[in-house]
Amino acid sequence: MPQHTERVKEILSWYSSDNAGTLTNLSRLLNHGRLAGTGKLVILPVDQGFEHGPARSFAPNPAGYDPDYHFQLAIEAGCNAYAAPLGFIEAGAARFAGQIPLILKVNNSDSLSKLGGAPCSAVTAGVKDAIRLGCVAIGYTIYPGSDARNTQLEELRDLTAEAKANGLAVVVWSYPRGGGVSKDGETAIDVAAYAAQIAAQMGAHIIKVKPPTEFLEQGEAKKVYEKQNIPIKTLSERVRHVVQSAFNGKRIVIFSGGPAKGTEEVLAEIKGIKEGGAFGSIMGRNAFQRPKAEALKLLDQVMKIYES
Amino acid sequence: MPQHTERVKEILSWYSSDNAGTLTNLSRLLNHGRLAGTGKLVILPVDQGFEHGPARSFAPNPAGYDPDYHFQLAIEAGCNAYAAPLGFIEAGAARFAGQIPLILKVNNSDSLSKLGGAPCSAVTAGVKDAIRLGCVAIGYTIYPGSDARNTQLEELRDLTAEAKANGLAVVVWSYPRGGGVSKDGETAIDVAAYAAQIAAQMGAHIIKVKPPTEFLEQGEAKKVYEKQNIPIKTLSERVRHVVQSAFNGKRIVIFSGGPAKGTEEVLAEIKGIKEGGAFGSIMGRNAFQRPKAEALKLLDQVMKIYES
């Protein structure tokens, strides 16, 4: 293991209440792959098979039906980590042991059930699974705005306590959704910043949010944004505000890209995110739904942006 | 115990994250009965007494009221395993100890209660029961599409974790049903493939689904099937797609036959399933509702198809 860079030392200093085990696993994430030591992260997540179904996820690039494929893609691209649900992780954890840090997604939704205004993922794995499979972290999705808030936050709280006691890191996907937010509000800047704050207050080490829009959802918040003149016109400004909302940048915040799109669009978005001070990207469909060579090329371009 | 065939070695290699106990029990399933070592399985399941009531299940062949009958049928036919709820397993587990691998069905429905759009079987047995009764696996039914999704997946997650820690295998019956799917959608090819994926992501070792129809249920999925031209015209094509959807064929997927029907129909269906690359069949009513001699003959013909 290399010595820590100054940036990694600085980042780890923000988590000084954590035990040595958790700091070790955080440093594994920060010190793996092409961006090792830079304080930036690019993570490959593959939970769309569970969340959207197999054909919608893997038919565009059928190699992705195979769980080994994603381990190989993450390793070859030099990602910091690979994140997936229990089945996908189990299918390769022994075969690829020690070759890529793993994040076990411990809750998941599907697109078949109807849950109305109270969306809430099912807990599908646990901390003990993460430990037996050699993972560095668990991942959990919350839907701020859901009427099932208490169920979600209390599950997260229990899993987080267990993870930290066992020396794992905690990654929270914070996606506003449910009875308390409008469709536009799901990506509104005030709501996105709020979602980042909630994840940080819950004790997350790494927070994943979607790139926010200029929309303002909540009346009380809108007044403040206007009175205080908070800059939210450009994507970079909005990313900067979200990062500030996660403990003034003292929590690792990374951004997803959403639906698959053209390469230029993706890279332009990543540039905006990077300029806003984000700690990195989590890129799923835009990576694994392309043929492998194209995916490796795209990830190379993304990492170049973060290296610049 | 015989040495593993190459095919059994290959299948076990897909489960390399499992402990030796679970691998042992998986190999017992693969190495028992007439299909031992072929990588194919024919399993006798008898839970209809619980699910549909005794007269509907056993009056056509009253020998089936007796729990011993099904142990004997499975043993004489050379099935890989016999699967049933707690009562039926307890009634013969000591008497027939070691003569046939047992799968304890740990949740069950009945046809008396009204649960609307949130169908969810009751947990009727547990991992400790499976252990004390000498079973090789537990079996659990999920209804993808049910509004009770979280309850089901979280129960399955707990039972799976306990089963794996105790060296048992996990068989998941994945039957779409509930508020999120139409009546036709319950057997739609996109939904069936999705149901297999969910079971695989939950960590199932063996997945049981129904033969799917050509129907496409979900709008977003339909677009993909059409755009990607996924072949779903014949039963074999559809079975192939479902098997692919379970980790590119790296999980054991077997098919049920549904309501009792004529011998020719049954055998034609099995041929289609076999040609699609399925790992085998689970055949209940079509077996135990015939007189024993006829049932043995039918199972002989089914196994011949899988041996061919």
Added chain:
Amino acid sequence: MPQHTERVKEILSWYSSDNAGTLTNLSRLLNHGRLAGTGKLVILPVDQGFEHGPARSFAPNPAGYDPDYHFQLAIEAGCNAYAAPLGFIEAGAARFAGQIPLILKVNNSDSLSKLGGAPCSAVTAGVKDAIRLGCVAIGYTIYPGSDARNTQLEELRDLTAEAKANGLAVVVWSYPRGGGVSKDGETAIDVAAYAAQIAAQMGAHIIKVKPPTEFLEQGEAKKVYEKQNIPIKTLSERVRHVVQSAFNGKRIVIFSGGPAKGTEEVLAEIKGIKEGGAFGSIMGRNAFQRPKAEALKLLDQVMKIYES
């Protein structure tokens, strides 16, 4: 303790997966009282105080307000066992220790609360209570057809697992009721047979049902009864079908009598039940609501029928 009769040996052989503790307690039930060794049982149950209220239960024979009375009645009549809720059992368990096998009724309803289509008794005692009070079994009521099916079956499953691990027997009262059955359907023959099957599949050692009527409730079942010509005209035929539905007679099935009625009616019913192959009767109100001398006389006549 006497040597087991051939009949008792045969009955115990059906429960060969159970541990020695449970077999010992089953044999205590089968070897106590006037019917000891015959394989027949007459049990005195007194839970009506809880279920219907004290005046409706005990005012007709006020001696019954006193918990000691029922212990004495069961002992003097030579019953196989006495079954009651926690309070009644605690009131005499030490005083009458070892004089009569006790069944602790661990869940109970009352007639005051409104629970609509989801009837579900409250758990009012547990396996540890049964052990500290010297009981041979626990008793639990399920309402097949209730929308609270899962709660009930899962409670029963937990209590059954704990009871069996602790060497106790399990008696299940299976009374169809709730949103899934009509008023007539509560005693329909198809539903009664189904109720016995569910209890057996749940792992019950002894199953208590009500004498069924000729009514057929469920459309799908009706077709089978008619097609297969299942005889259900006489009470004996119906009892025979219910006993067959409980694992072909390999589970102990006993029948209750329902509301208090005239002696002749009671005895005629018992004869029909006996001719149908039932293992015995559980007789509450018809016994304890008569003056003691009359109750002893009636129980004597009932036992004579089973001895014949």
Added chain:
Amino acid sequence: MPQHTERVKEILSWYSSDNAGTLTNLSRLLNHGRLAGTGKLVILPVDQGFEHGPARSFAPNPAGYDPDYHFQLAIEAGCNAYAAPLGFIEAGAARFAGQIPLILKVNNSDSLSKLGGAPCSAVTAGVKDAIRLGCVAIGYTIYPGSDARNTQLEELRDLTAEAKANGLAVVVWSYPRGGGVSKDGETAIDVAAYAAQIAAQMGAHIIKVKPPTEFLEQGEAKKVYEKQNIPIKTLSERVRHVVQSAFNGKRIVIFSGGPAKGTEEVLAEIKGIKEGGAFGSIMGRNAFQRPKAEALKLLDQVMKIYES
């Protein structure tokens, strides 16, 4: 400690299934204060601050805002015990240690929340609290007739099992209320007798009910009261029927007085209750809402009635 009187010996003999610890604490209740040894009890309960609010409870006699006051009142009056919620007990348990038997009220309601037909108190303390605070018993309120029946009875069952295992006694406040009873029915004689029976069947050592009225609530019960001619005209007759309904007088049944009223009314009621064979009174508002001297005088008069 004095030797037990014959009456105390008789009462303790009804609880012979209890362990020595519980018998010891029951005897502490029966052998403390002015009525020690008589088999009669007068208990001071102060939970109105929680249930009705502080001003409604204590403004009439502001000394009662202070938790010490009630300990002193119970001690000076020579009550058998003082019963209160966690906060009030904690405030004086160490200061007044050993001077008065304490009953910890472990569940409580307030008058602020709306719970409709499913009234159910919150569990606000537990058996471990009772032990660390030196209490002789826990107290728990049930609302027979509430749609939350199962929650209440199952909580009571758990607390009772834990209390008995730890050598504590159990006092049950049984107050009919909720969707299953009319306003008049809450104090109807049939319902009151039923409420006493339920508490006794749940395993309570001491049962507290309200003085019942002549009203008959339930149709089925009414028929029996009329047919059997059960005397319910006078308060004494009704009290006698309630005591009989609690295991023929083999459980300790005490009566509350309800809203504060004039001294003459109170004493007349107590006389009626005493003549009916009650074991004593629990007197809250009528005691602590008067100036201390008057309260002591009233309690003196009450105890005189029970001594007579």
Added chain:
Amino acid sequence: MPQHTERVKEILSWYSSDNAGTLTNLSRLLNHGRLAGTGKLVILPVDQGFEHGPARSFAPNPAGYDPDYHFQLAIEAGCNAYAAPLGFIEAGAARFAGQIPLILKVNNSDSLSKLGGAPCSAVTAGVKDAIRLGCVAIGYTIYPGSDARNTQLEELRDLTAEAKANGLAVVVWSYPRGGGVSKDGETAIDVAAYAAQIAAQMGAHIIKVKPPTEFLEQGEAKKVYEKQNIPIKTLSERVRHVVQSAFNGKRIVIFSGGPAKGTEEVLAEIKGIKEGGAFGSIMGRNAFQRPKAEALKLLDQVMKIYES
């Protein structure tokens, strides 16, 4: 550590049933900062990021986005303690270890979810977190009047028992809200006094309420306030009544200030609160939303009032 002042000794004597660990932590709160030994407390709470969102909370003084800022503010101002949710506490607990007593807010709401008449915060941290982070107390919010009363009180009861067993103190925020109170009733004097009583009966060591208005919410209470002529005209009178309602002043009651306002208004309110006999103030937005110098000046003025 200094010797206890007479006032601190007196205050600690009210908690004599608590163990030495809890008394030690209570004394740490009373003996820290500028008001050490006076029996008065000024606490800095910062949970608005979670409850109202980051921009609404921190944009007016962006230094507050940073978790370190609030530790520093509380330390420099000489507050008795700093209270915040898990994330904020974890961010500084190691860095500022031992410099300021910490209160871990273990449940939290947000302004995104819709919960109607049953407001109930999510449990977001626990006693074990408080211990590993070196906190002296946990903080928990109840909403008296919420239809989720039982969930809240039972969570509080469990956390309180665990906290006390582990030597921590318990601070309860008691904020009436929900289906049982009108908008005006949330700050009504009768409801505020009732809210303080409930917290005290639940076993809280320190109770935080809002300054009440002259409004009377509940009909039954109103009659008593008028009949007994309870003085509630001035803020001081109302504060005095609330303090009396918390065990006659034998529980520590502190007051919050609510929405940010002008300095004069704040100081006038604090004077009224102090004159009413309150034990201190908890001041969040009025402190951290001002520039640091102004916040320090305001807190200096507030403490001067309590010193006077």
